[in-house]
Amino acid sequence: MEAKIKVTEWPERDETDIEAVVAILRSGKWGSPDLGGAIKTFDEEFAAYNGSRFAASVVNGSVALRVALLALGVKPGDEVIVPPYTFFATASIVAETNCVPVFADIEPGTYNLDPVAVEAAITPRTRAIIPVHFAGAAANMEAFQRLAARHGLVVIEDACHGHGGEYRGRKLGSLADAGCFSFQSSKNMTSGEGGAVITDREDAFDMVNSLRNCGRVKGGQWYEHHHLGCNYRITQLQAALLSAQLKRLEGQTRRRHDNGLYLDSLIEKVEGMRPMDPVPGQNLHPRHIYMFRYNPGACGGTSKVEFARRLAEKGVPCFRGYPEPLYRQPVFRNSSFLSYDQARRVDYTRVHCPVAEKACHEEAVWIYQNFLLGSREDMEAAAAAVGSVAKALREEAARKK
Numbered sequence: 001m002e003a004k005i006k007v008t009e010w011p012e013r014d015e016t017d018i019e020a021v022v023a024i025l026r027s028g029k030w031g032s033p034d035l036g037g038a039i040k041t042f043d044e045e046f047a048a049y050n051g052s053r054f055a056a057s058v059v060n061g062s063v064a065l066r067v068a069l070l071a072l073g074v075k076p077g078d079e080v081i082v083p084p085y086t087f088f089a090t091a092s093i094v095a096e097t098n099c100v101p102v103f104a105d106i107e108p109g110t111y112n113l114d115p116v117a118v119e120a121a122i123t124p125r126t127r128a129i130i131p132v133h134f135a136g137a138a139a140n141m142e143a144f145q146r147l148a149a150r151h152g153l154v155v156i157e158d159a160c161h162g163h164g165g166e167y168r169g170r171k172l173g174s175l176a177d178a179g180c181f182s183f184q185s186s187k188n189m190t191s192g193e194g195g196a197v198i199t200d201r202e203d204a205f206d207m208v209n210s211l212r213n214c215g216r217v218k219g220g221q222w223y224e225h226h227h228l229g230c231n232y233r234i235t236q237l238q239a240a241l242l243s244a245q246l247k248r249l250e251g252q253t254r255r256r257h258d259n260g261l262y263l264d265s266l267i268e269k270v271e272g273m274r275p276m277d278p279v280p281g282q283n284l285h286p287r288h289i290y291m292f293r294y295n296p297g298a299c300g301g302t303s304k305v306e307f308a309r310r311l312a313e314k315g316v317p318c319f320r321g322y323p324e325p326l327y328r329q330p331v332f333r334n335s336s337f338l339s340y341d342q343a344r345r346v347d348y349t350r351v352h353c354p355v356a357e358k359a360c361h362e363e364a365v366w367i368y369q370n371f372l373l374g375s376r377e378d379m380e381a382a383a384a385a386v387g388s389v390a391k392a393l394r395e396e397a398a399r400k401k
Ligand SMILES: Cc1ncc(COP(=O)(O)O)c(C=O)c1O
Pocket: 059, 060, 061, 062, 063, 086, 087, 089, 090, 132, 158, 160, 161, 181, 182, 183, 184, 194, 195
């Protein structure tokens, strides 16, 4: 008899979240053009939590990346290096900021941006690198900082999978010029929608503050607009909810970290499966996605899509992940957003990142983060299900021979 697999409901919530939001509802002060009240409180708490000087909440993670790029001086037409194995927004927001996303391949052990590929992609037009801490695994920030120093670039961490994670005791998102977070509903910390930029740079913070508030500046008048900003402010309701959620983040991150390590040790023993490589120096892994690598050759040649479907049938909340690297998305293949001059330089139909393609087509299997909030017995049940699906696939293939 296989054990029943339990999945923790997401988001975790209790009366403290409800009371925080109800207090704002009762106050009648739901918005905040002055970025005060619960917004100011959350921004300060989030900065302190991350060991950063400043934090600025915004409407979502995509906008966080956009205002960070602008605040760090990236200009229209500049090239920005991004991974192809990430959510659309990491690359699309670069194009929305009138810059040119340039894809560099990922590393096979972590699926994070590969510094060697990044170096090869640098041109005189490159202005920024956006490493993603994919699934919560720390990207190689030391290598990117070295490249940035040598080539005069800025580095923005896409920490939308990184809440609470640590590299050598420092929070992911606090390791570069700016770090960007999403609080969208699947994320490790959520207010339904939302985002934030953290930074130690006062100049960048002042500009993010202006950009999220219609281009207003400190000491300026209400109808005085200095920069091409917009209303990217969150509501007081979201901010109050985020403060309540932030109190849980450390405990949740430690639970995911411990269960992730335990699940790795179990998956490692299953024929045809490999956990992702640990990142040396990462002392806390937030596991926004629990990933492992599937080998179709060890499971009778069955595709990973079919493997993931069979595993999901057993109650493991899993998914095959991205079907294609981002450069294969129609918007990049058509690349109509590029200017005539840019289109002569960048042709996404010719991009080929073999590691990202293998991750998409053959290898990567995802389990949703909330599963890792469960018990050790749940991890054992999931690993047993992985083993039993793999065995069944091998036996079916053998029978067909
Ligand atoms: C890696 C990554 N970057 C950026 C984003 C964009 O965040 P949002 O959906 O809040 O705009 C997401 C999430 O959806 C993401 O997963």
